[in-house]
Amino acid sequence: MNIATSLLTGVLISSASAYLGTLMLGRRMALVAGPLGHLTLPGIALALMYGFDITLGAFPFVILGIILIWLFEVRTKLPVEALTAFVFATGVAAAFLFLPVEQAEAALVGDVTRVGTFDLVLTAALCAIIFSVVTRNYRKLLLTSISEDLARVQGINSKKHNLIYLAMVAIVVALGVKLVGGLMTAALVAIPACSARNLSRNLLQDRLLAIGFGVGSCTLGILLSQISGHPAGVLIILINAAIFVMTAVFKR
Amino acid sequence: MRRVLEVEDLSVELEGEKILENLSFHVDEGEVLTILGPNGAGKTVLLRTLLGLLPYRGKIRWKKKDLRIGYVPQRLPFIKDFPLTVEEFFHLKEISKREIHEVLSSLRMANPSILDKKVGALSSGQFQRVLVAYALVGSPNVLLFDEPTAGIDLGAEETIYDLLNRLRMKRKITILLVTHDIAVVYQFATHCLCLNKRMLCFGAPREIDGTLLSELYGGKVKIYEHRY
Numbered sequence: 001m002n003i004a005t006s007l008l009t010g011v012l013i014s015s016a017s018a019y020l021g022t023l024m025l026g027r028r029m030a031l032v033a034g035p036l037g038h039l040t041l042p043g044i045a046l047a048l049m050y051g052f053d054i055t056l057g058a059f060p061f062v063i064l065g066i067i068l069i070w071l072f073e074v075r076t077k078l079p080v081e082a083l084t085a086f087v088f089a090t091g092v093a094a095a096f097l098f099l100p101v102e103q104a105e106a107a108l109v110g111d112v113t114r115v116g117t118f119d120l121v122l123t124a125a126l127c128a129i130i131f132s133v134v135t136r137n138y139r140k141l142l143l144t145s146i147s148e149d150l151a152r153v154q155g156i157n158s159k160k161h162n163l164i165y166l167a168m169v170a171i172v173v174a175l176g177v178k179l180v181g182g183l184m185t186a187a188l189v190a191i192p193a194c195s196a197r198n199l200s201r202n203l204l205q206d207r208l209l210a211i212g213f214g215v216g217s218c219t220l221g222i223l224l225s226q227i228s229g230h231p232a233g234v235l236i237i238l239i240n241a242a243i244f245v246m247t248a249v250f251k252r
Numbered sequence: 253m254r255r256v257l258e259v260e261d262l263s264v265e266l267e268g269e270k271i272l273e274n275l276s277f278h279v280d281e282g283e284v285l286t287i288l289g290p291n292g293a294g295k296t297v298l299l300r301t302l303l304g305l306l307p308y309r310g311k312i313r314w315k316k317k318d319l320r321i322g323y324v325p326q327r328l329p330f331i332k333d334f335p336l337t338v339e340e341f342f343h344l345k346e347i348s349k350r351e352i353h354e355v356l357s358s359l360r361m362a363n364p365s366i367l368d369k370k371v372g373a374l375s376s377g378q379f380q381r382v383l384v385a386y387a388l389v390g391s392p393n394v395l396l397f398d399e400p401t402a403g404i405d406l407g408a409e410e411t412i413y414d415l416l417n418r419l420r421m422k423r424k425i426t427i428l429l430v431t432h433d434i435a436v437v438y439q440f441a442t443h444c445l446c447l448n449k450r451m452l453c454f455g456a457p458r459e460i461d462g463t464l465l466s467e468l469y470g471g472k473v474k475i476y477e478h479r480y
Contacts, residue, residue, distance in 0.1 A: 149325060150328070201337075
């Protein structure tokens with residue numbers, strides 16, 4: 001039962017991350033999931049200490065991080081990437097003030113074997129939101145990413161769609177930390193999308209391949225962790241990396 | 253002739269810098285207005301303001317009742333970040349396959365193999381033609397065109413200007429075209445607006461003389477008339 005719950009939770013999270021990842025890669029935003037993941041560490045620490053769902057702990061911190069980055073950008077006009085560095089480093093530092101040492105590994109690289117039925121239900125609901133919102137708005141999100149001007153000329157509210165997009169990124173990060181911890185969420189979003197990009201001939205293939213790679217590496221990673229005893233999050237990322245190297249070799 | 257656009261005392265200020273000052277001009281149906289000026293003159297800003305993308309002071313009045321604007325941006329640098337085929341690009345506009353085919357054949361590019369090509373892999377001539385085709389989806393009656401690459405050969409020895417001329421004749425489209433290429437004005441425009449933050453001239457191309465262009469571009473300008 002436990003392994004089935006873990007697998008199902010993992011597959012849901014990795015497919016949603018890979019799907020959104022194809023959009024994030026195009027917007028040169030793939031790395032943003034990393035720092036956002038790091039700054040959820042205080043939330044993860046709280047969740048582990050008080051025994052509630054990691055995603056619920058992480059989510060407010062992602063939102064807080066996005067708002068802080070935005071506020072500082074408006075106030076200081078410094079580049080967003082520099083402000084992101086400031087915010088995520090602060091998050092990590094704050095987490096280590098009170099993160100119990102024995103919980104550190106679970107917080108940093110994730111522990112999907114701990115998930116229970118409630119986690120699975122919450123994950124399924126959030127992934128359903130991601131898939132339905134992104135699919136319904138895919139055309140508009142894509143055009144806004146390609147050119148805000150062109151999107152607005154076509155009557156698309158680009159501000160609204162940027163907000164929808166950010167909300168989806170926040171949810172994916174909060175889910176991702178459950179699977180691979182606060183350190184490696186960027187990989188969950190970026191690597192399957194990069195591997196898919198190496199092979200895809202069109203957008204449809206791109207999305208399907210990314211989801212396929214995400215789900216495949218997650219399933220294999222969780223199963224291997226059962227055998228080897230290594231953390232699943234670490235194995236998932238390494239398998240993803242291996243797939244990427246192979247696709248890079250076979251790229252035409 | 254029916255009036256399409258009236259602009260009165262238009263000023264645009266972006267981040268405290270005055271980009272456009274007190275422009276007034278108008279465009280009638282079927283005209284080709286070229287917006288001419290050196291780099292940084294505010295040409296693209298003017299086009300984007302007319303499209304409603306930037307805040308402004310003054311008046312912009314689109315007079316046409318069934319106004320349908322097609323916009324051809326200068327370039328789309330981010331499009332290469334996505335593995336998007338030409339067909340998928342057109343589908344960003346909710347358009348049927350039949351309509352895509354119609355628009356492409358009106359531009360003499362109905363070869364079906366182009367639909368499966370990645371947009372990022374097109375030559376600059378093909379890409380510009382695809383952008384024009386994209387703008388023409390939904391039968392616009394006004395086309396706003398931002399600085400086509402000068403004299404780019406679109407294949408079959410047709411330049412972007414021959415193409416626009418053909419469209420204007422066939423579809424009675426009013427065209428606003430941003431350029432810094434003076435030759436275009438003489439070959440193609442019915443009207444010309446010279447811009448260097450302020451409006452330096454507005455009228456038929458033959459009224460533009462060397463003195464004005466010196467003022468516009470700063471320095472001596474000689475006009476060589478090209479015949480093709």
